[in-house]
Amino acid sequence: MRKTVRTVLAAAALTAGLVATTAPATAATAQGTPYLPGVLRPSVSQSAQDAALAKYYDYWKKNFLTTKCGAGTYAVKAPDADHAFVAEGQGYGMTIAAMMxxxxxxxxxxFDGILKFVxxxxxxxxxxxxxxEQDENCKSVNGSDSATDGDLEIAYGLLLADKVWGSGGSVNYKAEALRIIKAIKRSEVNPDTKFMxxxxxxxxxxxxxxSRSSDWMPGHLRAFEKATGDSFWGQVRTRQEKAVTQLQQQYAPKTGLIPDFVVNTNSTPKPAPxxxxxxxxxxYGYNACRDPWRLGVDGITVSGSPAQGQVRKMNTWIQQNTGGNPAKITSGYTLSGSKLPGETGQHPCFTASFAIAAMNDPxxxxxxxxxWTSITTWSPNAKDYYGTGITVQVLIILSGNYVAV
Structure with a gap:
């Protein structure tokens, strides 16, 4: 089985083959997908938003991209995971590259180099x-089997690539995406329950x-349905949207939080033991901390998305819980809102993701x-690929540079 544990600072960074940031990102005007009317954006100027994104993106490139795994390859290093390279990291890298x-x-x-590695x-x-998972020698380890969050992101990144570059070049991004989406349906979705x-x-x-709640990404599933013409993906999305609402009502009426893992998906879903x-x-831990981001981006781009109301519940609670002070957001909660024993301090996954929930609340x-101030004044950590990669993706959304497929 797969067991990736977030242990920031616990592993030494891989330094061989680090990418020199020879072409830093430019702070150009945002050109992303228009958001719905009433969606909030940070009050600072567009140029300040783009500059913050460029800063963190350049840091991510410099500290987490490596060419050590072969000619023409790029790979995203994960010094805070159980192994040197993990699937979600490659997926994040592909999505970030296409968005930028x-x-x-x-x-x-x-992008093409990460795809070659994948x-x-x-x-x-x-x-x-x-x-x-791959080890420091770029060899697959720990069973050499898949992780759904990585494959979902890789497929979505390929659809993004098709949108921004087209598929008429050396890589047919659309065909690659369809191949992987077909495999996800075949091997990573329960055909009876329609859960990932x-x-x-x-x-x-x-x-x-x-199922893993952070795999319930409505925007990805909408993109898969659009690309394939297969209504199956709409059924999967609807089933998981209903599960979020049910879990919030039954287990987190005060907070709106949902758990890292869910069981009993063949009847009435409930938190895993x-x-x-x-x-x-x-x-609500290091998996579910992505939920306000993953659900929230659907809420700001799709009229009538159930995600908007779902993340507003989370947003209302976290403001009240912290007294409006982001410095009081901690790294993990019970579904009733208590801090998790043994978890102290902050982590970008929790703070940054809540910003996307806030965008949904006028x-x-x-x-x-x-x-915004908390996120953009956070000092990124060269041993925290997870937090840095999420921060970059959140800044892409906050700054209006997000591209929906």
């Missing part, structure tokens, strides 16, 4: 999916009716501006 296509002349080269490491269970599986290995035992797979499975301008 208009600001970085190297973006397509980076294709060189197929899952042993389904060869059209990516093996989830944890991975291609999670098709039996206690895992068969389980302690010890199910990782460290804080029934709680009454939260002052709160959003505080979150």
């Amino acid at each position: 296509a208009g600001k970085d002349s190297q973006a397509r080269t980076v 294709k060189a490491h197929p899952s042993v269970i389904d060869k059209d999916l990516h093996a989830a 599986r944890l991975a291609d290995w999670a098709d039996s035992g206690k895992y068969i009716n389980s 302690d010890g199910f797979l990782e460290d804080h499975d029934p709680h 009454g939260s301008q002052a709160w959003l501006d505080k979150l």
Whole structure:
């Protein structure tokens, strides 16, 4: 089974082959997908927003991209994960590169290099999916099977690439995306429950009716349905949207938080028990911290999205819980809103993601501006690929540079 634990600062960074930022991002005018009327943006100028994005993007490139895994390849290093390279990191890298296509002349080269790395490491269970972990020697390890969050992001990144660059060049991005989407349907979705599986290995035992809430990305599923013409993806999205509402009502009526892992997906979904797979499975931890971002971006781009109301619940609670002070956001909560034992201090996944929830609430301008200040004055950490990669993607959205497929 896969067990990636967030242990920031616990691993030494890989330094070989680090990418020199020879073509820094330019702070150009935002040219992303228009947001819905009433969606909040930070009050600072557009140039200040673009400059903040460029700063963090350049840091990400310099500290987390490496060419050590072969000629023509790029890979995203994960010094804070169990292994040197993880699937979600490659997916994040592909999405970030495609989103930054208009600001970085190297973006397509980076994207194609990560895709080359991904294709060189197929899952042993389904060869059209990516093996989830590689060691410092760029060899697949820990079962060499998949992780759903990585494959979802890789497929979405390819659809983005098709949108921004087209598929008439050396790589047919659309065809690659369709190949992977077909494999996700085949091996990473439970066909009976319409929930995402944890991975291609999670098709039996206690895992068969389980799911990771941060894999419930409505925007990705909308893109898959649009690209394939397959209504199956709309069914998956609708099932998971209903599950978010049900979990909020039944287990988190005060906070709106949802757990890292969910079980019982074949009947009435409920939080996974302690010890199910990782460290804080029934709680709002280092997986679910992505939920306000993943749900929230759907809320600001799709009229009538259930995600808007879902993240407003989270946004209202976190403001009240912190007294409007982002410095009081901590790294993990129970679904009732208590701080998790053993978790102290802040992490960008939690603080940054809540900013996307705030964009959905017209009454939260002052709160959003505080979150913006907190995010953009945070000193990035060269051993925290997870927090840095999420921060870059959140800044892409906050600055209006987000591209919806």
